[in-house]
Amino acid sequence: DWNSENVIETQVARIREQVGSARVIAGLSGGVDSAVAAAIVHRAVGDQLTCVFVDHGLLRQGEREQVERDYVAATGIRLITVDAAEVFLRELDGVTDPEQKRKIIGREFIRAFERTQAELVAEAAAEGAEPVKFLVQGTLYPDVVESGGGTGTANIKSHHNVGGLPEDLEFELVEPLRTLFKDEVRAIGRELGLPEEIVARQPFPGPGLGIRIVGAVNHERLETLRAADAIAREELTAAGLDGEIWQCPVVLLADVRSVGVQGDGRTYGHPIVLRPVSSEDAMTADWTRVPYDVLARISNRITNEVREVNRVVLDVTSKPPGTIEWE
Numbered sequence: 194d195w196n197s198e199n200v201i202e203t204q205v206a207r208i209r210e211q212v213g214s215a216r217v218i219a220g221l222s223g224g225v226d227s228a229v230a231a232a233i234v235h236r237a238v239g240d241q242l243t244c245v246f247v248d249h250g251l252l253r254q255g256e257r258e259q260v261e262r263d264y265v266a267a268t269g270i271r272l273i274t275v276d277a278a279e280v281f282l283r284e285l286d287g288v289t290d291p292e293q294k295r296k297i298i299g300r301e302f303i304r305a306f307e308r309t310q311a312e313l314v315a316e317a318a319a320e321g322a323e324p325v326k327f328l329v330q331g332t333l334y335p336d337v338v339e340s341g342g343g344t345g346t347a348n349i350k351s352h353h354n355v356g357g358l359p360e361d362l363e364f365e366l367v368e369p370l371r372t373l374f375k376d377e378v379r380a381i382g383r384e385l386g387l388p389e390e391i392v393a394r395q396p397f398p399g400p401g402l403g404i405r406i407v408g409a410v411n412h413e414r415l416e417t418l419r420a421a422d423a424i425a426r427e428e429l430t431a432a433g434l435d436g437e438i439w440q441c442p443v444v445l446l447a448d449v450r451s452v453g454v455q456g457d458g459r460t461y462g463h464p465i466v467l468r469p470v471s472s473e474d475a476m477t478a479d480w481t482r483v484p485y486d487v488l489a490r491i492s493n494r495i496t497n498e499v500r501e502v503n504r505v506v507l508d509v510t511s512k513p514p515g516t517i518e519w520e
């Protein structure tokens with residue numbers, strides 16, 4: 194029967210057999226799947242593995258540190274962080290259409306990753322080391338079923354997953370999570386000693402905060418959203434609501450302004466939308482009945498602590514008809 198130690202042992206043996214003495218690359222997204230997949234591969238082949246983390250500048254507060262500091266401390270994995278924020282911001286300059294944003298972010302992500310991949314291949318060759326032949330992917334069982342099953346569900350938004358990488362014929366895939374469900378992946382992550390912030394992380398879209406700013410993305414708006422999002426997450430966690438909430442997008446309506454009053458002055462700032470949802474699988478969702486006092490605390494703190502924001506609103510739409518994300 195199922196237990197995480199058995200699964201890890203079986204996968205470690207399988208990976209050793211598949212990979213041999215070749216080198217392996219894994220992309221990390223900050224999410225649980227890619228983190229656990231890489232950690233199992235590391236357990237199997239140690240320093241033959243190099244992880245690549247593309248910082249696209251659209252991450253939430255603290256996420257890069259969780260990967261660079263906590264994850265590396267827990268695993269001892271060799272990690273290369275690619276600082277790509279400037280490139281992403283330049284390419285996103287003035288873009289407001291959600292699909293366009295997704296395309297640009299997906300494209301730049303692949304570019305940044307492939308550049309690093311090529312560098313690692315060249316590095317191995319220059320050292321006369323074993324070649325890089327494998328790519329790790331955190332594919333789960335539901336992903337396998339969904340892509341093979343042809344369920345006929347309409348593709349409403351072009352999903353881009355930061356853990357998901359381009360098909361590359363030169364590389365063979367290593368997919369240690371292919372038979373597992375999400376809660377099993379979390380159990381394995383805990384068994385491997387990964388940080389709880391990563392293991393328990395709620396879903397977060399690959400394009401990150403880029404699709405939570407309604408309007409064009411820029412540095413200042415990202416700072417505003419990051420601050421508001423950090424407050425909302427902190428208060429929801431403190432209120433013990435993480436188990437009940439599937440995820441809570443925090444959205445900046447950057448193209449909307451409303452009049453407010455703060456201190457002895459009139460303000461003309463932006464609204465922040467809270468979108469807490471309860472769901473089993475993100476296909477359908479209901480808005481979570483977050484207690485009023487928790488909402489009040491979040492609202493007070495955001496309007497007091499985040500300069501550009503003078504109004505906090507709650508999204509009370511289920512899915513359908515609303516999607517979970519606003520873009």
Ligand code: XMP
Pocket residue numbers: 295349350351352353354355396397398399400440475476512515516517518519520
């Ligand atoms: P929607 O907004 O379609 O979201 O109801 C359903 C789930 O998918 C996540 N999401 C994404 N995940 N890349 C991802 O990796 C994307 O482009 C993307 N768009 C939405 C969303 O956060 C929710 O969990």
